[in-house]
Structure formats: structure tokens, C-alpha cells
Amino acid sequence: xxxxxxxxxxxxxxxxxxxxxxxxxxxxxxxxxxxLASESVLPKFDNPVPVRNRSVVTQKHFDITGFYGWTLNDAxxxxxxxxxxxxxxxNEIHGVQFYYAKLSGQENGYPQQIYxxxxxxxxxxxxxxxxxxxxxLAYQVTPFYGKLSITKQGVLNMSIYGTLxxxxxxxxxxxxxxxxxxxxxxxxxxNRLSLRADYRFFFYxxxxxxxxxxxxxxxxxxxxxxxxxxxx
Numbered sequence: 375x376x377x378x379x380x381x382x383x384x385x386x387x388x389x390x391x392x393x394x395x396x397x398x399x400x401x402x403x404x405x406x407x408x409x410l411a412s413e414s415v416l417p418k419f420d421n422p423v424p425v426r427n428r429s430v431v432t433q434k435h436f437d438i439t440g441f442y443g444w445t446l447n448d449a450x451x452x453x454x455x456x457x458x459x460x461x462x463x464x465n466e467i468h469g470v471q472f473y474y475a476k477l478s479g480q481e482n483g484y485p486q487q488i489y490x491x492x493x494x495x496x497x498x499x500x501x502x503x504x505x506x507x508x509x510x511l512a513y514q515v516t517p518f519y520g521k522l523s524i525t526k527q528g529v530l531n532m533s534i535y536g537t538l539x540x541x542x543x544x545x546x547x548x549x550x551x552x553x554x555x556x557x558x559x560x561x562x563x564x565n566r567l568s569l570r571a572d573y574r575f576f577f578y579x580x581x582x583x584x585x586x587x588x589x590x591x592x593x594x595x596x597x598x599x600x601x602x603x604x605x606x
Contacts, residue, residue, distance in 0.1 A: 428466075428519065430531045430562050432605065437461040437469075439570050441601025445477060447594060450485055450502035450583060452478035455597060459572065461514060469514040473539065473554075473574075475597060479506040479546050503583040504546040505595065508576060510554050512539025531562040543578045543595075552578035560603065572599040 443455040457475030464470070481502055516535040523529050535558050543552035556574030563569070576595045582588035 429521075429529075430519075430533075430565050430605070431466070432463040432469075432516075433465045435463050436606040437463065437603055438606065439568075439572075439601045439603030441570065441572065441599040443475060443572075443597050443599035445505065446596045446598060448482075448505060448583075450481055451504050452480045452482045454478050455599070457599065459570070459601070459603070466519065467516050469516070471512050471514050471537065471539075473510040473512055473537075473541070474507070475509075475599070476507050477505040479504050501584075501586070503581055503586075506544045506546050508541065508543045508552065508597075510539035510541035510552070512537045512541075512554060512556075532559060533562075534559045537574065543576055543580065545580055548581060550578050550580045552576050566605045568603045568605070570599075570601050570603050572601070573597075574599070 437460075439459040439461075441457055441459065443457065444453040445451070445455060446453070455475045455477045457473070459471055459473050461469050461471040481504055485502060514535050514537050516533050518534040519532070521529040521531055537554065537556045537558070539554040541552055541554065543550055554574055554576050556572060558570060558572035558574075560568045560570045574597050576597070577592070578595075579590055579592050581590055583593065
């Protein structure tokens with residue numbers, strides 16, 4: 375019996391010592407600041423204030439862009455085009471633009487290629503519709519403005535916009551009214567110089583693209599343009 379009591383007393387004493395030492399060494403441990411990790415996985419900029427601010431201010435400014443483009447829905451006409459976009463920004467979101475594109479006005483080699491391979495289509499050579507130019511007055515809305523961090527040394531400002539417009543679409547020998555809708559984006563190298571990518575649809579009623587003897591019908595064409603712009 376004395377042996378058992380001795381074991382119980384020894385066990386209780388051991389638990390008491392463990393509890394006291396655990397409480398004593400549970401104090402908060404602090405390391406010197408210089409020994410803590412300071413590297414961040416987030417982009418680190420030398421001057422963080424401009425990153426938070428809007429660097430490119432377009433409100434009440436004019437924007438001029440010259441572009442080279444390609445029509446994407448003309449099966450029988452050369453796709454090359456040159457043009458310009460002249461924009462006035464009422465504020466950072468809303469603006470109005472004048473859009474002009476000089477289209478090729480020339481037939482491509484596809485009708486001749488069809489004839490060479492099949493012996494048909496001689497009646498359409500030289501008779502296909504040839505888009506000549508288009509101009510529009512369009513409303514522009516810019517719902518998104520942001521910045522891209524390509525390297526830790528700086529950022530690239532960008533914006534995404536949409537357009538709705540109306541104007542004229544000219545074919546060689548004829549002209550018709552047109553509606554337009556499009557999307558575009560701009561990348562600013564500086565506060566004034568930018569690269570623009572613009573994709574626009576044109577809806578119009580014109581002569582049949584193969585032969586005018588088939589009359590007029592509703593048509594859709596689209597134009598992808600890449601250009602350089604300057605903010606005035």
C-alpha cells in the first residue's frame with residue numbers, strides 16, 4: 375500500500391512541475407525586426423503614388439489615330455485599308471469620334487482563281503462589288519481603364535472602349551448608309567502616345583457582292599485596324 379501511495383505522490387508532483395514549466399515558457403517570443411523576411415511577392419514600385427493615380431487624363435482632350443487595317447468579310451475585294459479616328463472626350467467615359475477608312479476599291483484574284491480551277495465564274499470577273507471607303511460619326515464609351523505591370527520597373531496604362539455609329543459606306547459606283555458597332559483597346563506608352571486596336575462591324579444594304587443584276591441585299595462587313603495615336 376505504501377508503494378502505491380508513493381507512486382501516486384510522485385505522479386502528482388510530476389504533473390505539477392510540468393504544468394508550472396509549461397506556463398512559464400509559454401510567453402510570447404519576439405524576433406528583432408532586422409531578422410524578419412522583408413521580400414514581398416507583390417510587384418514593388420519605386421514610386422507607389424503614381425500607380426494608384428490615373429496617369430492618362432482624357433477628359434476634354436482630342437485624340438487622333440492613324441491606322442492600317444484589313445476588311446475581313448470581302449471575298450472578292452482586296453482587304454487593305456488606311457484611315458484615321460478623330461475623337462473628342464467629354465469626360466473619362468463618354469466621347470464622340472469621327473471614323474474614316476479608305477478601302478482598296480479593287481478586286482482580288484479570287485474570281486480569276488475560281489475560273490482557272492473550275493472554268494466557271496467568268497461572268498463575275500470585273501463585276502464584283504468593290505468597297506471604296508466608309509465614314510462614320512460614332513459614340514464612344516470607355517468603361518474600363520487600368521494598368522498592366524509588365525516588369526517591376528513600371529506600368530502600362532490601357533483602356534477598353536465600345537462604339538456605336540452611323541454614316542456612309544461607298545462601293546465603286548454607288549453609296550449607301552451604314553450602321554456600325556465595335557470594340558477597341560488602347561495601350562499608352564506615355565501620357566500622350568498610344569497603340570490602338572479597333573475592330574468594327576458595318577451593317578448596310580447594297581448591291582449583291584457577286585453581280586449587281588441580283589439587286590440589293592443586307593450585308594455585314596468588318597474591319598480590323600491597328601494604329602498609333604496621340605492625345606492632344
